[in-house]
Every structure is written in structure tokens, then in C-alpha cells.
Amino acid sequence: MGRRIQFDLERVRPLSVEFYNRDPRRVARDLLGKVLVRELDGEQMAGRIVEVEAYLGTGDAAAHSAAGLTPRNRVLFGPPGRSYVYFIYGNHYCLNVSCLPDGVAGGVLFRALEPLFGLEAMARNRGLSGELTARVQRLLTTGPGRLCDAMKITRTRDNDLDLTTPESGIWIGNDGARRPRVAVTPRIGITKSADQTLRYIVAGNEFVSGPRAGLGN
DNA sequence: TTATAGATTGCCT
DNA sequence: GGCAATCTATAAT
Numbered sequence: 396m397g398r399r400i401q402f403d404l405e406r407v408r409p410l411s412v413e414f415y416n417r418d419p420r421r422v423a424r425d426l427l428g429k430v431l432v433r434e435l436d437g438e439q440m441a442g443r444i445v446e447v448e449a450y451l452g453t454g455d456a457a458a459h460s461a462a463g464l465t466p467r468n469r470v471l472f473g474p475p476g477r478s479y480v481y482f483i484y485g486n487h488y489c490l491n492v493s494c495l496p497d498g499v500a501g502g503v504l505f506r507a508l509e510p511l512f513g514l515e516a517m518a519r520n521r522g523l524s525g526e527l528t529a530r531v532q533r534l535l536t537t538g539p540g541r542l543c544d545a546m547k548i549t550r551t552r553d554n555d556l557d558l559t560t561p562e563s564g565i566w567i568g569n570d571g572a573r574r575p576r577v578a579v580t581p582r583i584g585i586t587k588s589a590d591q592t593l594r595y596i597v598a599g600n601e602f603v604s605g606p607r608a609g610l611g612n
Numbered sequence: 613t614t615a616t617a618g619a620t621t622g623c624c625t
Numbered sequence: 626g627g628c629a630a631t632c633t634a635t636a637a638t
Contacts, residue, residue, distance in 0.1 A: 457619070458619085459619080459634095462635080462636095467633090467635085481619085482633070482634090483618060483632090484620050484630080484631070485620095485631025485632035485633075486620070486630070487620050489619060539619070540620050540621060544621095582619070583619075583620095584619055584620070613638080615635105615636085615637075616633105616635090616636080617633105617634100617635095617636100618634095621629105621630095623629090624626100624627080624628080624629095625626090625627080625628105
């Protein structure tokens, strides 16, 4: 018998636009422990943010905004608190939130969630069946492509949405949970600017992807 | 118009 | 632990 998840979505309050109108490094760190909520076709899903990466507008060769404004990355240059969804490796979508004021590029990539609500729906979306064992739960939203798959986040439908209001179908909120212990490491899957430590994880959380080492900070 | 690299994942050995 | 799959934005020709 699996562990029953108890989580009250009513307790979650959306984060303000001003929350995102800051340096992506600060936003990334503060997003840990917050809740990403998805509502689609009357179905609700939610997960606690346990792994993110900051992408800076300037001086960051790994950021999509590095070469200047293009049709694809325009959301990163727009106002804060909006969704930037891109398609990668021919298979996967990745979700970011824009940071800093209109005209200044920057964003945070969502890399992993701890599933809180709607696990059955997420498993279905991921093509997983059977018992929701700890191992299967980790396959739901651990990894940037997986969490988009689980929540059916796509570019055509979900790019450039306002993430500060439930009306968008995707939003981020605070449920009053205590601020988690944070660790910082280099980012994953990039070659440029790979020396910078811009990946933020909840220390010791089992739903973090890849290496979980890193000095607390 | 063509070429290439990419903020990944899952399956293979 | 290695690597193919699969698409497309952007750069190069």
C-alpha cells in the first residue's frame, strides 16, 4: 500500500510579479520550496519545486538569450513572471519563468518537482502504469522534460503565460512551507559557462535529478 | 538552402 | 555508463 499524499491546494497563494522582478539567482533560490500548480481540462496537478537553474541575460553563454533577442527567446526579454517554454532534442519541452524588468533578459529553468497532487493524472500523462512506488514517483517530475510531460506543458499552448494567476492554468504559489535548506552546484547538461554554480537544489531531497552533492549555502 | 548543436530521456550493453 | 532518437532555431553558405 502506497503512502497517501495529503496536500491542500487551497492553501497555496500565487507569488507576485515583483517576486520575479529580480536577479535570476535570487529568484531561483527563493523558488525552492514553492509550489508549481497545473490545471488542465478540469484536472489539477501540483509539485513542490526542488531543483532549478538560473540563466542570466548577460555574461552567460549558456543562456538562450546570450545571442540577443530572437523570435524564440523573446519571452526572456519581456516582463517578469511569464512562462518561457522551448522544445529541445526533438523530444522534450522545458519550462522557465522570465525574470527582471521588461527589456532585460533572464530566467529560471524548472528542473525537478516533488509530486504533491494529482499523481495519478501525472503518471497517466507520462505513460506510466501500476503502483505509485517511490521509484515510479521519482519518474513523474524529476527532470525538466519529465515535469513538462507529466503536466502536459507544450510550447504552442503554454508559452508566454502569466505565471502569477491561476487563470493561466500554470502558476506558482506559496503554501507557507518552511524555507528549505539549499545547496548550489554547477548547471547540468550544458557545455558553455559550465563553471558557474547556478543550479539550486533542496539539500537531500530525493526528487532532485542528477548529482545531489553540493555544499550547503 | 543546407548544416549543426542542443538547458534530455530511455534503452542498450 | 554509453549512445541513438528526433525536431527546430539559428547560423552558415
